[in-house]
Amino acid sequence: MSRSDWEVVIGLEIHAQLSTSSKIFSGASTAFGAQPNVQACAEDIALPGVLPVLNRGAVERAIRFGLALGSRIAPKSVFERKNYFYPDLPAGYQVSQLELPVVQGGTITIRVGEGEGAYEKTIRLTRAHLEEDAGKSLHEDFHGMSGIDLNRAGMPLLEIVSEPDMRSSAEAAAYARAIHALVRWIDICDGNMQEGSFRCDANVSVRRKGAEAFGTRREIKNLNSFRFLQQAIDFEVAWQIETLEDGGRFEQSTVLFDPATGQTRMMRSKEDAHDYRYFPDPNLLPLMIEPEWIERVRATMPELPMAMKARFEREFGLSAQDAAALIASREMADYFSAVVAATGAEHAKLCANWMMGELAARLNRAGLEIDAAPVSGAQLAGLLLRIADGSISNAIARQVFEALWNGEGTDADEIIERLGLKQVTDSGAIEAMIEEVIAANPKSVEEFRGGKEKAFNALVGQVMKASRGKANPARVNELMRRRLGT
Amino acid sequence: MSLSNEQVVHLARLARLSIPEDVNVTRKQLDSIFVLVSQMQTVDTTDVEPMSHPQELAARMREDVVTETPCLAAFQAIAPQAEAGLYLVPKVIE
Amino acid sequence: MTLSPIFDAPVSVLRRALDEKEISSIELTGLFLDRIEALDPGLNAFITVDRERTLAEARAADERIARNETKPLTGIPLAYKDVFCTEGMLTTCASKMLSNFVSPYDAHVVSLLKQAGAVNLGKTNMDECAMGSSSETSYYGPVNNPWEPGHVAGGSSGGSAAAVAARLAPIATGSDTGGSVRQPAAFCGITGIKPTYGLVSRYGMIAYASSLDQGGAFGASAEDCALLLSAMTGFDPRDSTSLDRPTENYAAAIEAPVSDAARPLAGLTIGIPKEFFPDEMGSEIRAAVEEALAQYRALGASLRDIDLPNARLAIPVCYVIAMAEASSNLSRFDGVRYGHRAAEYADLVDMYCKSRSEGFGAEVQRRILAGTFVLSHGYYDAYYLQAQKLRRLIAGDFQRAFAGCDLIAGPTSPVTAWVLGSMSDDPVQMYLADIYTTPVNLAGLPGLSHPCGFDAAGLPIGLQLIGNYFSEARLLTATHRFQQATDWHLRRPPVSAPAA
Known part of the structure; x- marks a missing residue:
């Protein structure tokens, strides 16, 4: 068995942070780089009694995205709670969309490779949904504890989920780049990957060529550059094939990519099987998008x-x-x-x-x-x-x-x-320079007449030099030949 | 419907509650709740649309403007453990 | 001229006394603070009272009155159920989890009442996290019924109801998820209204079950409830479920002139659901409720039988939904940003588990576990989703009924206030007491309870009136007419200071 006996199957989940001024469910600022927690308002830190209110700007950006991919903009979509405990998740649940996402379906055509071998491919979108981001755990040591910064909590995200349509890391990278270019093109995300405004998770599996069923997949989390995305997938694919060819097996799981080693490793914190207990958020009514709104947004699309x-x-x-x-x-x-x-x-x-x-x-x-x-x-x-x-x-x-x-x-x-760089095309001026060059280079003239074409080029070069590059080369050629009588 | 002790332990873990000292007692109390709840299964609701909100309205949205200027000092004053603007928790391992 | 003491007077009389400078808000507030100090040890209706702070508010109210910047509640003392966040003041939800929580902000209701110039007497006791029907699960100990100490005050807003009944506060706020305003109002012999879901902002009202919770008002009478409710309602852009509609002046609405003074309720049809009068119903409650209905008929209302066939399922449906939402709503209490954190723990997960299990009482933990279960993989459809479907059927029953009547009437509770501790071993038995109040929350309708008699032990009995959406004025008006013709709402418990 060799690498060529296997087919790689990749789907991407991209989190694009929407370029709103305020958060998705609160009026706190989304500006990047503030001191820890100064942009975490009562709602973002989930004080008792606070309530979310949906940001219209976030919805409008989701509509723009759907229009750009020819997706269905759901007339009714529902915000649900994904329940789990984590210190960077202040409410103990993330508000997201599961059953009824705002953007459904759609396609994007990508160009893979360069030059002769380049080809186009259409990738299908499964969905794109609105959700809130979590905060950050800082792992520097605070007396053996971790620090929690909730400035990022409540940032508006559009999670863009593709079908498993990509068959190589190059296709995955090309797709990610195309989405990246697109979200910036339609002005819904700044695309800044260093600041985490655009992050990719890759679902990777392999199967024997010709097989119908998908292989067991592993999800590589939080890839924040296209290069890492491609490296991580390449490593993961090689690891999966090697594992399977050695007769091994692996579980569906979540892994992290370490750019320093170029390897993927299992996440340690997922200690128990997740049961997120999704249910419609009772604080948020269904998101209804009227056709008129969609048309108003369409009119502003580039x-x-x-x-x-x-x-x-x-x-x-x-x-x-x-x-x-x-x-x-x-x-x-x-x-x-x-x-x-x-x-x-x-x-x-x-x-x-x-x-x-x-x-x-x-x-x-x-x-x-x-x-x-x-x-x-x-x-x-x-x-x-x-x-x-x-x-x-x-x-x-x-x-x-x-x-x-x-x-x-x-x-x-x-x-x-x-x-004074204007090109000299005036015959008189060029002829004068030619006379000077012929007079100064009798040897070259003789060699040319003896049949050495190289000598001609040298003479032309001398004229160009004399004109400091400004003489029209074609004109010099023509006049020189005429002067030397060939 | 009756729960097993294992289910009770699993639920406590999901809900981040300590495992009850006597799981049997908790299980019996939960079972009695589910005996009451089982009345719901007597009605055929095949074509009924679930109702999540008493008012069946659309989400009201706010305009995208910054309206909150959080007061870090006030928020951190009530935190069990905070330092340098951060909330401190036992080490998070990824 | 009334000879009754001022603490017993309706708010309209207090208003007049303040406006005519017969009494200052400081004096009035001081009177109630003194009563709390003297009588609350026997009731345990309050969790937090801050005399200095309260008197400062009263002083500010007096200044407003002196400047003629008076609104209906300016200078009137009132109490808040401890589910409402009050800036700079302990807000506990009667839970150890929040026993150290000084709220950095005001609930919308608190802001509105502050703006109106009302004076905050203190925070009242309740069932922990509003989970209960007896105010016994409080971390701060149970509330006693002012009519018979040793009996429960009802719940979850038992502290507010007991405080108003014992005249430790003229009026008080509550919250109602499955009957938590109406049932304690019935148990304590006062009037309590839960308005249409969405009329009172939930912003800053610590959530139990978000799709059922609604703030409400307690008073001795419909008139007092109308004054308080008028000041509590109003659109709040911070609550996505707050309804954007003009506020109503219920106090003015109930005084609307009637054409036939002898029959002020002529033209009003009251539906009587047979499901609310089962055969096994206690005879004292049946008699009191039927007598009240006869009174309504005497006032001109016509009565007709109606059906609410799915209402019998309201308890399991309401509890499944409430417990599911609560299991998620209470996840934010994790010992990270505020509230109780365990002193010792091995790691992060242990910190969560210990903090939460130390911070929450048994009933709260039970409901979190049950709520976690009904949302969990494999059980969601059979429990949570089925409950949401039945919720629609129950709401539909009401709409069919309101096609043929204006209001629906029945007992507020199938029982009167029970002996403290008598139901603690069997939580389900207590859930069953919410049979008549829970359907109203599921549909999001307004409901009101007013006193209509006493049982043989001298414990109050309440009549529940249910209206269609936005019929608060009609509910309050009907009750007001009833109260103008009867005196149940004027009965006061024989409260005395406990022996030292």
Whole structure:
């Protein structure tokens, strides 16, 4: 038996923290980074007698998500209590949705891999439901005790549950990235993974190829980067296959991933079989969403990534690969749209090339995201227009781009003018330089005439050098050949 | 309906209550409650919709604005054990 | 001009005396504080009394009265069931679990009554966590019935009922989950109303069973209840189940003029459910209730028989739902953020178990266990879900009945106040005493109990009136007309200070 005899089955549960100002059931702030417990109000610490009231903003964000995935927005959904004791769960229950979630079904198309081997796949969503987050247990030592910070308690979460449709860690990562891009695209979650605004749990199982039934699954909890997600799944898959091939078995269970070792391990705290005793929260009436509300939200939705990708291919003649790269994030797409709007659709391909070439490389080197790029879309457009009209060469353009990046000018035209970088196409000026170069390099002229094509290139190079790069290379070539009479 | 002693112990554990000193006594008391409760099984409710709230209304929602400014000092003053703004509990092991 | 002492007077008389400066709120409040000090040792109706704090509130009320900023309850002393959170004051729910809990905030009801200028006399005793029908399960010891010490005051709001009956407070708040206002009102010979679910905010009222709990009012008469209830109701955006509708002035409503003074209840139809008058019913209670119904007829009301076929199941249904909700509601009492924490424990789970088992009494733990069971895997459908379905059938019975009547009447309780401790060994026997009150909570309807006689032992008997949603004014008006024609509500227990 080998790895290729096994099929991997993965489903993801993603917790996206919704970008509301206040918590899901209380009026406390959701701002990140406050001192412990200063953002935990009476409701968040579950004082006796306090009551929850649902935040409309959280519901609206769930509706946006459902609309983006073509899901059913449930006209009636119900908040239930999931009962268990844990110090970071102040009420002894988490308010969540089990039987009737607010978002039901839906699909998202993901692009897996890059280049030749890349492919698209549609992943089905099971559901997405609203729930409250728990607080945090801090494990630093306080006289042998743990400290509980409840600032996070009551943060609004959308738990996004996929069908077990993914067949590799690469697909799982691509799906997670697509959801991550989407929730930011439709402005319902800031996607900040370091701050825990976007967390993934992966349900992983393996089965023999061709088998119908799913294998026993293990759930890897709280993966807070795409890299860890992929590493954790790879480790888990290898472990499961090895265990099964050695004739071993394992229980359905919950595991944690340790980034330091790259391994998964069983959680120790789950000492007794859980019986969460879900029941409808008597403090919260059913959530009813009228069609009119859905339509009002629909009217505020931006163009969605896959629709935009199709339009880029159709309107601008871009390849699927390029179009996919440009919709990787809302910021990327916005930037591209701004550049194309300024250059005109006929230069879209040039825009795409520059964004994914020079701009992407420069951002990468600087460790910046596109929304922090020092060169604005308008500035880049100004530069591309000068390439398009032949005013500057690509090489000069890179120089101008660098100047723009470093803030050494307001726009491309100003820099080109100030530094005198405009391309020389005037025949007289080029011919004069050619005469000078021929006079100064008789040996090269002789070698060329003797049949050495390399010598020609050297001469052209000398002219380009004399023009400090500004001469139009094609024009130099043409005039040089004419002068040397070939 | 009658419970077993094991069930009583399991329920106490789920509810985070100490196991009763005499499980038999607790079990008998619970059994007598369930004798009373078993009357409910005499009615056929096949097509009846469960009723969770006396008022069958929709959830009222609040606007997404910050209205609470928690008073940490007041809240921690009543805590059994707190330090540096944190509630202290016996070690949590994950 | 009445010769009765001022502590015996209706709130409207106290109001007039305050407004006309015949007495100050300080004096009036001091009078009640003195009575509490002298008489409560024999009743145990109060858990917390803070004389200084109370007198400070009375002083502030006097200043308001001097500035002519008077509302109906300004300067009137009242007592709160200890289920209502009061900022800066011990709020125990009669549980060891909260015996050290000084609430950092006020319940909505407390805020409303504070704004109205009412003076807080103290926090009254009750069944622990409102779980009981006798006020015997309190961590602070049982409440005695003012009519016959050694008998229960009813529950769970027994302290409030006993305090009003013994005139340790003119009026008091209560909460009612399965009869906890109406039954102690009946046992103590006073008037008590539980309004429509959602009229009184539950914010800050420590939850027993959230879908059944509703704040209510105690007074000697419907008139006093109307004044208190008018000040307690009102939309509260912090309670998702609070109803957004205009508040009513019940005190004004009950004084509405009638066309036929001899028959003020002409046109009112009272339904009599035969299920509330079973053959085994005690003859004294039957006689008192039937006499009261005859009085209603004499006042112009017409009586008709109705059916509430599923009401017989209300006790198991109400208890299953209440225990299920309670098992979850009480999970927050875990010794982490407030309340009792065990002194010694081995680890986290042990800390939870010890703190909770030390903090909660036997009945509370029993209900938590039973509630945990009915929600648990494999039993949910047969118990919890079945109860929710039967709840709909019971609520439906009422709606069918109200198609043919305006109010429903019957006994509040099948028994009068029993001897302290006589039911402690058999909790189920005590649950059965809630047979007539629990259906009302399941449907979320308003219900009222008013005194209508005494048994041979001299213990009060109550008549329950049930109305359709939002018919509080009708309930109070009918009772008020009854009380204008009778004097049961004027009878007072012979309370005296216990021998030293």
